[in-house]
Amino acid sequence: xxxxxxxxxxxxxxxxxxxxxxxxxxxxxxxxxxxxxxxxxxxxxxxxxxxxxxxxxxxxxxxxxxxxxxxxxxxxxxxxxxxxxxxxxxxxxxxxxxxxxxxxxxxxxxxxxxxxxxxxxxxxxxxxxxxxxxxxxxxxxxxxxxxxxxxxxxxxxxxxxxxxxxxxxxxxxxxxxxxxxxxxxxxxxxxxxxxxxxxxxxxxxxxxxxxxxxxxxxxxxxxxxxxxxxxxxxxxxxxxxxxxxxxxxxxxxxxxxxxxxxxxxxxxxxxxxxxxxxxxxxxxxxxxxxxxxxxxxxxxxxxxxxxxxxxxxxxxxxxxxxxxxxxxxxxxxxxxxxxxxxxxxxxxxxxxxxxxxxxxxxxxxxxxxxxxxxxxxxxxxxxxxxxxxxxxxxxxxxxxxxxxxxx
Amino acid sequence: xxxxxxxxxxxxxxxxxxxxxxxxxxxxxxxxxxxxxxxxxxxxxxxxxxxxxxxxxxxxxxxxxxxxxxxxxxxxxxxxxxx
Numbered sequence: 001x002x003x004x005x006x007x008x009x010x011x012x013x014x015x016x017x018x019x020x021x022x023x024x025x026x027x028x029x030x031x032x033x034x035x036x037x038x039x040x041x042x043x044x045x046x047x048x049x050x051x052x053x054x055x056x057x058x059x060x061x062x063x064x065x066x067x068x069x070x071x072x073x074x075x076x077x078x079x080x081x082x083x084x085x086x087x088x089x090x091x092x093x094x095x096x097x098x099x100x101x102x103x104x105x106x107x108x109x110x111x112x113x114x115x116x117x118x119x120x121x122x123x124x125x126x127x128x129x130x131x132x133x134x135x136x137x138x139x140x141x142x143x144x145x146x147x148x149x150x151x152x153x154x155x156x157x158x159x160x161x162x163x164x165x166x167x168x169x170x171x172x173x174x175x176x177x178x179x180x181x182x183x184x185x186x187x188x189x190x191x192x193x194x195x196x197x198x199x200x201x202x203x204x205x206x207x208x209x210x211x212x213x214x215x216x217x218x219x220x221x222x223x224x225x226x227x228x229x230x231x232x233x234x235x236x237x238x239x240x241x242x243x244x245x246x247x248x249x250x251x252x253x254x255x256x257x258x259x260x261x262x263x264x265x266x267x268x269x270x271x272x273x274x275x276x277x278x279x280x281x282x283x284x285x286x287x288x289x290x291x292x293x294x295x296x297x298x299x300x301x302x303x304x305x306x307x308x309x310x311x312x313x314x315x316x317x318x319x320x321x322x323x324x325x326x327x328x329x330x331x332x333x334x335x336x337x338x339x340x341x342x343x344x345x346x347x348x349x350x351x352x353x354x355x356x357x358x359x360x361x362x363x364x365x366x367x368x369x370x371x372x373x374x375x376x377x378x379x380x381x382x383x384x385x386x387x388x389x390x391x392x393x394x395x396x397x398x399x400x401x402x403x404x405x406x407x
Numbered sequence: 408x409x410x411x412x413x414x415x416x417x418x419x420x421x422x423x424x425x426x427x428x429x430x431x432x433x434x435x436x437x438x439x440x441x442x443x444x445x446x447x448x449x450x451x452x453x454x455x456x457x458x459x460x461x462x463x464x465x466x467x468x469x470x471x472x473x474x475x476x477x478x479x480x481x482x483x484x485x486x487x488x489x490x
Contacts, residue, residue, distance in 0.1 A: 020447065021444040021445060021446055021447050024444045024447070024470070024473060025443045025444045027473075028442075028444075028473045028474055028475050028478075029441065029475050031474075031475065033474070034470075034473050035470075035471060035472045035473070036469065036471065037447070037469055037470035037471075037473065038469045039447060039448045039449045039468075039469070042448070045447070047470075
């Protein structure tokens with residue numbers, strides 16, 4: 001509130017009268033703003049009024065003179081705020097030069113692109129996209145205004161097939177480029193890309209069905225990793241064989257093994273309440289560290305970074321302060337009991353299994369522990385029902401025939 | 408329609424002071440017909456409207472803001488008296 005008062009400007013006044021209340025009420029009725037009214041003594045009240053309202057207040061006193069005591073007086077103690085401050089400093093050449101430099105600097109900051117933020121790129125390389133933007137005249141140091149963004153957008157969409165739309169937003173000195181990529185074209189199956197189906201891992205087949213190709217196994221068979229399950233070389237009565245892209249369903253019982261080890265004595269890094277901050281100021285993309293504002297000598301720490309941009313209204317200026325907060329970590333040694341170590345191992349293996357066997361049916365689990373001097377070892381073997389079919393390319397080679405020699 | 412008119416008429420008839428307290432540190436008096444400062448010093452403030460008068464007791468009282476329809480009194484308020 002005080003900053004708004006200062007920007008708008010105000011007068012500190014003193015009302016000397018036996019009937020200060022009447023003056024205050026009359027001023028309120030006339031619409032003359034008065035605030036922070038304080039009683040100083042029986043005859044004096046101090047208040048604040050608008051920067052140009054003191055004359056109205058003086059003329060009010062003249063009009064109401066009859067109702068008030070003859071010694072009524074209003075004294076304007078001082079005027080404060082932005083406008084009086086500017087008037088006081090107008091004759092200083094250094095101040096004027098500084099103000100001009102400031103205005104030029106702000107205009108420069110807002111008229112030039114000082115940072116480019118690109119978001120939404122997944123398949124397109126950010127480097128290639130930045131180079132393309134540069135070719136279109138959007139780079140650090142270029143003027144922010146005067147670009148035909150529609151033309152740039154269509155040119156970039158033509159250049160990059162994967163891009164569906166591009167949005168450009170200029171926030172002062174920062175250019176935000178939001179890219180929307182088009183949906184991926186679904187993968188098409190090339191029937192001339194001949195393939196076999198082989199076993200992904202060892203297992204006992206439950207279901208063995210071939211949709212295309214020649215089936216080489218039956219349900220109930222035990223297969224090894226890499227064994228041919230469906231052949232893409234299909235016997236033909238007419239042309240001896242023909243190549244196909246084999247496909248089918250091969251569901252089998254397979255074994256999965258998970259291992260984990262935990263030492264009994266573990267060093268953990270726990271956060272403490274001790275923090276330190278480090279500041280870096282960035283002006284026109286030049287980073288200046290401020291070591292005198294704070295540093296740390298922590299051996300172990302976590303870091304959090306926050307960047308605050310200087311703004312003029314909604315416009316972002318190329319001046320920012322990066323605050324790095326370091327939280328000191330304390331190394332503590334913790335010794336587990338057998339049960340604690342066991343729980344820790346089981347939790348670790350459960351997490352591994354949860355990710356690895358997602359969507360699979362687990363039929364059997366066998367857990368075994370082995371204790372050593374250093375810690376506890378855990379091995380979990382489980383049987384899952386999984387599709388073990390994996391495609392393997394059939395490499396064909398064209399062998400040109402040698403020309404027959406004519407005798 | 409009739410009810411609306413009646414309500415409007417009733418509203419115009421109300422000439423008392425609408426009083427709003429913020430703990431014992433700030434009190435605001437409002438009246439659409441106007442409020443008046445009758446007496447002001449650091450221990451007592453008397454405020455009047457067309458139909459009612461109020462006296463506030465306290466210490467370090469000051470008038471935070473004043474306009475034709477509203478007066479804000481700040482300070483340590485100990486009691487309020489309707490006259």
